[in-house]
Amino acid sequence: MNNPQTGVSDVRSLKPQGGGHVYAESDVNFKSSSSNNGQYASQSGGHKVINNDGAVSEYDYKP
Numbered sequence: 001m002n003n004p005q006t007g008v009s010d011v012r013s014l015k016p017q018g019g020g021h022v023y024a025e026s027d028v029n030f031k032s033s034s035s036n037n038g039q040y041a042s043q044s045g046g047h048k049v050i051n052n053d054g055a056v057s058e059y060d061y062k063p
Helices: 008-012
Strands: 023-038 039-052 055-059
Touching: 008 023, 008 039
Parallel strands: none
Antiparallel strands: 023 039, 039 055
16 A cells, blocks of 8 residues: 655544544654854754544644
8 A cells, every 4th residue: 555645734634434444643843952152052842643533633742
């Protein structure tokens, strides 16, 4: 079975068809850091979308 990659909006919009089921997850995260004259700064974040038979849950998290 060929499964093309889907984006966050695609995961949100999936619906079960004809008595079938659907389960999909999308997870996006980032981490960045910098140093300026000895001052170190960093930040990170993430967002996860889960679609279980059309019931969509979304979470922000700190990786």
